[in-house]
Amino acid sequence: MSGNNKRPTDSRLAEARREQVLDAAAHCFRRHGYHGASMAEIAGAAAMSPGHIYHYFESKDAIIEAIVAKDVEELFSTMRDLQDESGELLDAIIDGLHTTVDQTLDTERGALLLEMIAEAARNPKVAALLRSADALTRQGVRELLTGPRGMLSQCATDELDGRMEVINAIFSGLLIRALLNPALKREAVIAALRQVLRVALSPT
Amino acid sequence: MSGNNKRPTDSRLAEARREQVLDAAAHCFRRHGYHGASMAEIAGAAAMSPGHIYHYFESKDAIIEAIVAKDVEELFSTMRDLQDESGELLDAIIDGLHTTVDQTLDTERGALLLEMIAEAARNPKVAALLRSADALTRQGVRELLTGPRGMLSQCATDELDGRMEVINAIFSGLLIRALLNPALKREAVIAALRQVLRVALSPT
Amino acid sequence: MSGNNKRPTDSRLAEARREQVLDAAAHCFRRHGYHGASMAEIAGAAAMSPGHIYHYFESKDAIIEAIVAKDVEELFSTMRDLQDESGELLDAIIDGLHTTVDQTLDTERGALLLEMIAEAARNPKVAALLRSADALTRQGVRELLTGPRGMLSQCATDELDGRMEVINAIFSGLLIRALLNPALKREAVIAALRQVLRVALSPT
Amino acid sequence: MSGNNKRPTDSRLAEARREQVLDAAAHCFRRHGYHGASMAEIAGAAAMSPGHIYHYFESKDAIIEAIVAKDVEELFSTMRDLQDESGELLDAIIDGLHTTVDQTLDTERGALLLEMIAEAARNPKVAALLRSADALTRQGVRELLTGPRGMLSQCATDELDGRMEVINAIFSGLLIRALLNPALKREAVIAALRQVLRVALSPT
DNA sequence: CATGAATGAGAATTCATTCAT
DNA sequence: TATGAATGAATTCTCATTCAT
Numbered sequence: 001m002s003g004n005n006k007r008p009t010d011s012r013l014a015e016a017r018r019e020q021v022l023d024a025a026a027h028c029f030r031r032h033g034y035h036g037a038s039m040a041e042i043a044g045a046a047a048m049s050p051g052h053i054y055h056y057f058e059s060k061d062a063i064i065e066a067i068v069a070k071d072v073e074e075l076f077s078t079m080r081d082l083q084d085e086s087g088e089l090l091d092a093i094i095d096g097l098h099t100t101v102d103q104t105l106d107t108e109r110g111a112l113l114l115e116m117i118a119e120a121a122r123n124p125k126v127a128a129l130l131r132s133a134d135a136l137t138r139q140g141v142r143e144l145l146t147g148p149r150g151m152l153s154q155c156a157t158d159e160l161d162g163r164m165e166v167i168n169a170i171f172s173g174l175l176i177r178a179l180l181n182p183a184l185k186r187e188a189v190i191a192a193l194r195q196v197l198r199v200a201l202s203p204t
Numbered sequence: 205m206s207g208n209n210k211r212p213t214d215s216r217l218a219e220a221r222r223e224q225v226l227d228a229a230a231h232c233f234r235r236h237g238y239h240g241a242s243m244a245e246i247a248g249a250a251a252m253s254p255g256h257i258y259h260y261f262e263s264k265d266a267i268i269e270a271i272v273a274k275d276v277e278e279l280f281s282t283m284r285d286l287q288d289e290s291g292e293l294l295d296a297i298i299d300g301l302h303t304t305v306d307q308t309l310d311t312e313r314g315a316l317l318l319e320m321i322a323e324a325a326r327n328p329k330v331a332a333l334l335r336s337a338d339a340l341t342r343q344g345v346r347e348l349l350t351g352p353r354g355m356l357s358q359c360a361t362d363e364l365d366g367r368m369e370v371i372n373a374i375f376s377g378l379l380i381r382a383l384l385n386p387a388l389k390r391e392a393v394i395a396a397l398r399q400v401l402r403v404a405l406s407p408t
Numbered sequence: 409m410s411g412n413n414k415r416p417t418d419s420r421l422a423e424a425r426r427e428q429v430l431d432a433a434a435h436c437f438r439r440h441g442y443h444g445a446s447m448a449e450i451a452g453a454a455a456m457s458p459g460h461i462y463h464y465f466e467s468k469d470a471i472i473e474a475i476v477a478k479d480v481e482e483l484f485s486t487m488r489d490l491q492d493e494s495g496e497l498l499d500a501i502i503d504g505l506h507t508t509v510d511q512t513l514d515t516e517r518g519a520l521l522l523e524m525i526a527e528a529a530r531n532p533k534v535a536a537l538l539r540s541a542d543a544l545t546r547q548g549v550r551e552l553l554t555g556p557r558g559m560l561s562q563c564a565t566d567e568l569d570g571r572m573e574v575i576n577a578i579f580s581g582l583l584i585r586a587l588l589n590p591a592l593k594r595e596a597v598i599a600a601l602r603q604v605l606r607v608a609l610s611p612t
Numbered sequence: 613m614s615g616n617n618k619r620p621t622d623s624r625l626a627e628a629r630r631e632q633v634l635d636a637a638a639h640c641f642r643r644h645g646y647h648g649a650s651m652a653e654i655a656g657a658a659a660m661s662p663g664h665i666y667h668y669f670e671s672k673d674a675i676i677e678a679i680v681a682k683d684v685e686e687l688f689s690t691m692r693d694l695q696d697e698s699g700e701l702l703d704a705i706i707d708g709l710h711t712t713v714d715q716t717l718d719t720e721r722g723a724l725l726l727e728m729i730a731e732a733a734r735n736p737k738v739a740a741l742l743r744s745a746d747a748l749t750r751q752g753v754r755e756l757l758t759g760p761r762g763m764l765s766q767c768a769t770d771e772l773d774g775r776m777e778v779i780n781a782i783f784s785g786l787l788i789r790a791l792l793n794p795a796l797k798r799e800a801v802i803a804a805l806r807q808v809l810r811v812a813l814s815p816t
Numbered sequence: 817c818a819t820g821a822a823t824g825a826g827a828a829t830t831c832a833t834t835c836a837t
Numbered sequence: 838t839a840t841g842a843a844t845g846a847a848t849t850c851t852c853a854t855t856c857a858t
Contacts, residue, residue, distance in 0.1 A: 013842095014842090017842090030325070031325075031326075032325070032326050033239075033322060033323075033325050033326045035237075035238075035239035035240075036239075036326040038826080038827065038828085039827080039828060039829080040826095040827085040828095048843080048844095049843065049844045049845060050828085050829085050844090050845075051829080051830075051831080051843080051844060051845065051846090052842075052843050052844070052845095054828095054829070054830075055841090055842070055843080059828080059829080060827095060828070060829095111325055114318070114321060114322055114325070115322055115325065117318060117322075117380055117383060117384075118237065118318050118319060118321075118322035119237075120383065120384075121237060121315050121318065121319070121383070122236060122237045122240050130384055131384055131385070131386075134384040134385060135385070138385070158389060158391070158392040158395075159392060159395065159396070161389055161392050162389065162391075162392030162393045162394070162395050162396035162397075163396045165378075165381055165385070165388055165389075165392070165393050165396065166374060166393060166396040166397055166400055168377070168381060169373070169374050169375075169376075169377030169378045169380070169381045170370060170373050170374050170377055171373075171377065172373075172376075172377035172380040172381065173372070173373030173374055173375065173376035173377025173378070173380070174369075174373045174377070175380075176321060176373070176376040176377070176379075176380075177369055177372060177373045177376065179321060179324065179325075180321075180334055180335055180338040181335070181338055181339070181342070181369070182335070184369055185362060185365055185366065185369075187362070187366075188362040188363060188365050188366030188369070189366045189369050189370060190366070191362075191363065191366050192363070192366035192367045192369065192370040192404065193366075193370055195403060195404070195408075196370055196400050196403060196404055199399060199400060199403045200396065200399070200400055204399075217817095218817090221817095242851080242852060242853080243852070243853060243854080244852075244853095252818085252819095253818060253819045253820055254819090254820070254852095254853085254854085255818075255819060255820065255821090255854085255855075255856080256817075256818050256819070256820095258853095258854070258855080259817070259818080263853080263854080264852095264853065264854090421838095422838090425838095440734060441647075441730065441731075441733060441734045442647075443645075443647035443648075444647075444734050446830080446831060446832080447831070447832055447833080448831075448832095456839080456840095457839060457840045457841055458831095458832085458833085458840090458841075459833085459834075459835080459839075459840060459841065459842095460838075460839050460840070460841095462832095462833070462834080463838070463839080467832080467833080468831095468832065468833090519733050522726070522729060522730050522733070523730060523733070525726060525730075525788060525791060525792075526645060526726055526727055526729075526730035527645070528791065529642070529643075529644070529645050529648075529723055529726070529727065529791075530643075530644050530645045530648040538792055539792055539793070539794070542792040542793055543793070546793070566797060566799070566800040566803075567800060567803065567804070569797055569800050570797065570799075570800030570801045570802070570803050570804035570805075571804040571807075573786075573789050573793070573796055573797075573800070573801050573804065574782060574801060574804040574805055574808055576785070576789060577781070577782050577783075577784075577785030577786045577788070577789045578778060578781050578782050578785055579781075579785065580781075580784075580785035580788040580789065581780070581781030581782055581783065581784035581785025581786070581788070582777075582781045582785070583788075584729055584781070584784040584785070584787075584788075585777055585780060585781045585784065587729060587732065587733070588729075588732075588742055588743055588746040588784075589743070589746060589747070589750070589777070590743070592777055593770060593773055593774065593777075595770070595774075596770040596771060596773050596774030596777070597774045597777050597778060598774075599770075599771065599774050600771070600774035600775045600777065600778040600812065601774075601778055603811060603812070603816075604778055604808050604811060604812055607807060607808060607811045608804065608807070608808055612807075625821090626821090629821090650847080650848065650849085651848075651849060651850080652847095652848085652849095660822080660823095661822065661823045661824060662823095662824080662849085662850085663822080663823065663824065663825090663850080663851075663852080664821075664822050664823070664824095665850095666849095666850065666851075667820090667821070667822080671849080671850080672848095672849070672850090
């Protein structure tokens with residue numbers, strides 16, 4: 001029995017070690033940025049020798065790419081959840097606002113996302129990953145909003161796109177707000193958001 | 205005579221040289237990021253030797269701090285302009301939307317701002333500068349909105365803060381949108397913004 | 409029974425595995441040089457794990473030493489063949505010239521030999537092996553040339569040594585020629601060699 | 613005056629520093645081989661910090677390329693000298709044999725040449741440099757041998773090429789001989805060479 | 817004020833070697 | 838016998854910073 005699952009265990013172990021590196025790296029990137037975090041530091045945080053990280057990742061770049069890919073994966077899963085729900089979309093969004101805002105304002109995650117966006121300015125692979133993820137997400141959201149559960153099926157394409165961009169900008173911008181205003185009041189923001197989203201997601 | 209105006213001339217020249225360095229550095233930071241841009245590259249762009257930059261700035265960090273400070277200064281000046289205008293605030297904002305959005309979506313400027321925000325994650329001085337600038341701006345905007353030209357004098361503090369954060373988030377977020385969606389349609393965004401801002405800046 | 413032939417079988421297997429490593433290493437050294445070839449690469453070529461190579465060889469250095477020793481062994485065997493033949497030596501050499509030149513110009517083998525010579529510059533053990541092999545070979549050749557089948561029994565020691573060095577230099581040098589002039593014409597070289605060797609191996 | 617030659621002096625200094633690095637590197641490469649010599653060691657030998665070497669050379673590879681190029685240059689200059697002389701070529705060669713052999717057997721220089729040849733097996737740039745230099749040299753020698761001072765103007769192309777390759781091989785091979793037989797007798801080699809070259813450079 | 821040669825610490829990465837399994 | 842995960846020292850190379858001129 002122990003002989004049988006030796007290989008599976010090993011690859012499961014390998015997968016776990018890989019995750020260990022990704023977690024450690026994400027932690028370090030958040031605190032000191034991609035360039036500020038050294039492989040030695042990441043290795044330390046992952047309780048692993050610097051050399052051994054290269055068994056799991058080809059380069060430092062490959063690490064941030066994996067982090068981005070993982071994050072994108074999570075985003076897709078979140079979107080699928082939204083698609084699988086039933087009922088009017090606007091209500092679902094408004095009802096979930098607390099959770100959404102909490103996730104967005106979680107500084108840990110936000111800092112990492114901003115780091116990835118800043119890195120996208122320099123690393124074309126990261127930029128491509130983020131952009132294609134963004135395009136896919138936009139497509140998914142568009143389908144939801146113009147589908148039976150959305151209220152914008154009559155909306156002109158450009159108008160729809162403009163609204164989507166503004167809504168998207170709000171949530172992206174909250175990442176920056178959380179960073180620049182540590183005293184930001186969640187409840188107040190949620191209240192204002194409710195008002196604004198209701199307008200942005202309803203027919204003119 | 206030449207002795208008399210030597211100092212003023214010199215210090216004016218010195219100021220110009222300083223600006224030269226800041227412009228060059230901003231240019232380099234935009235293109236390759238703070239860590240990607242080397243002092244040698246900045247020196248080249250400023251038509252100056254690497255060593256001489258240290259006559260004007262104590263360190264590379266001091267350069268980004270100066271850039272941030274300058275940017276903050278510009279922000280204040282923009283805000284003062286808004287304060288000096290007359291007429292209803294909402295109209296002024298809506299009328300200026302084209303310009304504001306164009307400035308925001310100008311990727312050059314946006315990339316630098318995101319770079320500064322990312323740098324804030326590892327440079328506490330930059331973080332402090334950005335945060336205090338943000339606090340001052342918020343105070344200025346609050347005064348405008350609750351003043352005679354604003355429509356929110358009746359608005360509760362928390363509600364006002366929430367709205368301000370959301371509006372702020374929109375414009376900050378547009379920086380990220382421009383980066384992630386190169387095909388973003390300005391006009392459509394402006395139309396959506398008009399709608400949303402009208403709600404966010406009017407009494408309930 | 410299985411217990412009885414276990415050792416012999418095992419040691420024969422072990423010997424085969426050792427050879428496997430040597431062949432793989434020789435192949436890798438030829439293609440990427442001693443320093444360019446990693447133990448991982450050699451292990452891959454030998455269809456063996458990197459760690460297991462250390463059951464057969466103490467270190468990477470020990471591998472090239474074994475290759476050198478093996479090559480030296482082959483050289484001795486070739487010389488013994490020459491000694492065992494009958495008839496006039498000069499004729500035997502001239503007749504075998506085609507084969508000898510083909511072997512010498514075989515770039516694969518030559519590259520490895522040059523690699524070993526270059527390695528001799530930094531590995532004293534390799535240098536010692538090559539030098540003592542060289543000394544033994546010279547002694548063997550001297551005996552042949554001054555023996556009944558050779559034509560140089562009347563030749564003074566120094567003259568003999570000089571001629572031997574020049575002949576030796578020609579064949580060693582052909583390794584380099586093959587590398588530097590890929591368009592080298594074998595037949596033309598053999599013709600010139602025939603002429604030159606006839607002089608160098610005949611009494612004045 | 614001192615102001616005038618400031619730049620020239622500087623660039624002369626730079627040139628001197630460059631040479632310093634080349635000399636130091638050649639020294640280290642000879643002793644420990646290209647891969648055995650570290651940049652730190654070379655820097656130490658050049659009395660310079662490791663980082664500063666990169667002001668003069670783009671990479672370690674660029675250093676050996678420069679050494680090869682310099683060596684090739686010297687070879688050309690030697691050949692031009694031979695072309696500029698007058699009198700019968702065979703006599704000139706035989707007369708200069710002492711110097712030529714001394715230069716060839718100088719282990720320092722030879723070890724470096726072998727190192728470059730071994731490196732050519734891996735580094736295409738080095739291989740190309742050496743090969744094109746070799747081709748040019750062969751062309752120059754061919755012209756000499758078939759010109760008025762040479763005795764091989766009647767010789768068929770292939771025969772001429774074969775002889776040239778064998779002569780070339782002798783001198784290249786002597787590099788290896790010097791390495792493998794430290795007790796090699798120069799005078800005896802020269803005597804044998806005289807005999808062999810006379811045959812190889814005369815009409816059949 | 818101005819240069820750019822020079823430094824040296826520190827970065828990412830590689831790889832021979834070890835060792836628990 | 839065999840594996841390959843793990844180590845960590847060493848390597849090449851970069852770059853902010855200093856300083857003699």
